[in-house]
Amino acid sequence: MAGRTAGARRAEILRAAADLFAARGFHGVSIDDLGKAVGTSGPALYRHFPGKDALLAAMLLEVSERLAADGRQRAEACGDPHRALDELLRGHIRFALTEPALITVHDRELGNVAEPHRRRIRRLQRGYVEQWVGVLARLRPEADPPTLRAAVHAAFGLLNSTPHSAQQMASEPMAELLLSMGRAALLAER
Amino acid sequence: MAGRTAGARRAEILRAAADLFAARGFHGVSIDDLGKAVGTSGPALYRHFPGKDALLAAMLLEVSERLAADGRQRAEACGDPHRALDELLRGHIRFALTEPALITVHDRELGNVAEPHRRRIRRLQRGYVEQWVGVLARLRPEADPPTLRAAVHAAFGLLNSTPHSAQQMASEPMAELLLSMGRAALLAER
DNA sequence: CTCCGCAGTTAATGAACGCTAACATCGGTG
DNA sequence: CACCGATGTTAGCGTTCATTAACTGCGGAG
Numbered sequence: 526m527a528g529r530t531a532g533a534r535r536a537e538i539l540r541a542a543a544d545l546f547a548a549r550g551f552h553g554v555s556i557d558d559l560g561k562a563v564g565t566s567g568p569a570l571y572r573h574f575p576g577k578d579a580l581l582a583a584m585l586l587e588v589s590e591r592l593a594a595d596g597r598q599r600a601e602a603c604g605d606p607h608r609a610l611d612e613l614l615r616g617h618i619r620f621a622l623t624e625p626a627l628i629t630v631h632d633r634e635l636g637n638v639a640e641p642h643r644r645r646i647r648r649l650q651r652g653y654v655e656q657w658v659g660v661l662a663r664l665r666p667e668a669d670p671p672t673l674r675a676a677v678h679a680a681f682g683l684l685n686s687t688p689h690s691a692q693q694m695a696s697e698p699m700a701e702l703l704l705s706m707g708r709a710a711l712l713a714e715r
Numbered sequence: 716m717a718g719r720t721a722g723a724r725r726a727e728i729l730r731a732a733a734d735l736f737a738a739r740g741f742h743g744v745s746i747d748d749l750g751k752a753v754g755t756s757g758p759a760l761y762r763h764f765p766g767k768d769a770l771l772a773a774m775l776l777e778v779s780e781r782l783a784a785d786g787r788q789r790a791e792a793c794g795d796p797h798r799a800l801d802e803l804l805r806g807h808i809r810f811a812l813t814e815p816a817l818i819t820v821h822d823r824e825l826g827n828v829a830e831p832h833r834r835r836i837r838r839l840q841r842g843y844v845e846q847w848v849g850v851l852a853r854l855r856p857e858a859d860p861p862t863l864r865a866a867v868h869a870a871f872g873l874l875n876s877t878p879h880s881a882q883q884m885a886s887e888p889m890a891e892l893l894l895s896m897g898r899a900a901l902l903a904e905r
Numbered sequence: 906c907t908c909c910g911c912a913g914t915t916a917a918t919g920a921a922c923g924c925t926a927a928c929a930t931c932g933g934t935g
Numbered sequence: 936c937a938c939c940g941a942t943g944t945t946a947g948c949g950t951t952c953a954t955t956a957a958c959t960g961c962g963g964a965g
Contacts, residue, residue: 534912549826552742556953565913568954572912577953632879633823636738671883672892678880679873679896686872689822690865701905702862706869709903710896724942745922755943758924762942767923 535573538563539584547626547688551581551637581634582642588627589649592620596656606663610711611704613657617684618703622696625688632685654678661711668715680707725763728753729774737816737878741771741827771824772832778817779839782810786846796853800901801894803847807874808893812886815878822875844868851901870897 541562545554556577560567574580599612621628635646657677658670665673684703691699731752735744746767750757764770789802811818825836847867848860855863874893881889 550740550742550823552740553827555951557951567914569913571954633740637740637743672888675880675884675889675892676896679876679893682876682879683869683873683900686869689872690868693861694865698862699865702865703869705903705905706866706900710873710900713895713899715891715895746924747922757944759943761924 534563538570538573538580539587542580543584543624543626543630546581546584546634547629551630551634578637578639581630582638582646584627585631585635585638585646586642586649588624588631589646589653592617592631593649593653593656595620596653600656600660606660609660610657610664611708613660614684614704614707615700617681618700618707621684621687621703622691622700625691628685629688632681664712676711680711683707683710724753728760728763728770729777732770733774733814733816733820736771736774736824737819741820741824768827768829771820772828772836774817775821775825775828775836776832776839778814778821779836779843782807782821783839783843783846785810786843790846790850796850799850800847800854801898803850804874804894804897805890807871808890808897811874811877811893812881812890815881818875819878822871854902866901870901873897873900 538559542554542559545558545562556570557567559577559580560569570577570580574583595616596613599616600609602612603609635643635650638646654674654677657680658673661673661677662668662670668676684707687699687703694702728749732744732749735748735752746760747757749767749770750759760767760770764773785806786803789806790799792802793799825833825840828836844864844867847870848863851863851867852858852860858866874897877889877893884892
């Protein structure tokens with residue numbers, strides 16, 4: 526059998542789909558577009574996914590799991606909340622710079638996945654946010670959870686701005702810029 | 716004639732369309748959806764706009780003009796760059812909190828408007844960014860323009876996070892939170 | 906050698922979409 | 936009162952879309 530490389534085509538499709546969905550939106554991309562992007566044409570996709578919706582769901586599930594797992598690992602790796610926050614920032618920045626399309630789709634297209642998977646994705650996203658909130662709560666004991674959650678979402682917006690401006694700067698200084706801005710924003714006095 | 720209220724229906728359509736486009740994306744909203752949202756049905760829209768694309772173009776043009784004009788006015792109103800930056804921040808925050816749907820569509824759907832209008836919208840958006848860059852350049856003379864532009868885009872991402880988290884907090888403390896985070900991010904040491 | 910499952914093809918189907926056409930209503934104007 | 940422009944309506948046209956059906960080629964297991 527195809528064995529080791531069984532999921533290769535599937536991963537290739539997901540990657541191409543992420544680029545297209547990020548550029549034109551879920552409904553702006555047709556099955557034929559997706560097929561052409563991976564060298565096959567049209568309905569060949571149904572050998573790998575039961576439908577267009579399922580493809581989006583799989584994509585969001587995968588990226589949410591990666592973010593949540595990475596966040597948990599980084600947040601729990603060290604006791605000092607300052608270091609933990611920096612780890613979370615560096616992890617998210619690496620992700621945003623490495624796969625801007627995935628990041629874009631991740632926070633735009635949840636509304637287009639139906640109820641069975643939607644709940645799971647939401648739960649994973651919420652878990653990721655709570656990792657950040659947990660670290661931040663130790664750094665700002667005076668702030669209440671809703672405010673911290675809003676602050677974390679705002680920081681995500683900042684870090685995820687990569688797709689809009691990544692073309693203008695090299696990846697290394699961009700990462701440093703986002704790190705310092707994110708840290709300053711989250712630790713700002715109010 | 717309908718005279719004074721001639722543009723009323725048009726404005727109502729644009730407002731409803733902004734909500735729908737923000738929620739489901741341009742291609743995820745049909746003409747019939749737009750009609751139903753304003754109480755008429757379907758093709759009545761063609762009395763007010765030549766087509767769906769033109770509706771989006773008008774919407775983005777309008778919001779870009781508002782942002783650019785507001786930005787110019789606020790940036791030029793005072794000589795102190797610290798005050799000017801605060802003015803820009805407050806203006807953008809007010810906009811983002813007042814019309815989250817417009818802000819969302821504004822930075823997502825440019826790719827769906829065709830070339831005649833696209834250039835004008837781009838020019839307006841770039842002009843708005845340059846207002847911010849101009850103010851910021853006086854506060855951080857050591858930074859080069861590409862870095863400043865990236866920082867401004869990142870700040871926009873932060874401020875525009877409102878749609879993801881506005882439900883959780885009241886408008887007033889949210890505005891204060893965004894102001895302090897945005898200011899801290901833009902003035903962060905590197 | 907045979908067989909079978911994987912991955913692809915083209916053709917077809919039913920629904921949805923953007924848009925146009927033809928017709929209706931109605932408030933104000935000459 | 937007749938007319939007209941503004942603003943609706945419904946029906947229909949052509950296209951595109953997601954999905955299914957039927958068929959093909961192929962690489963490895965028995």
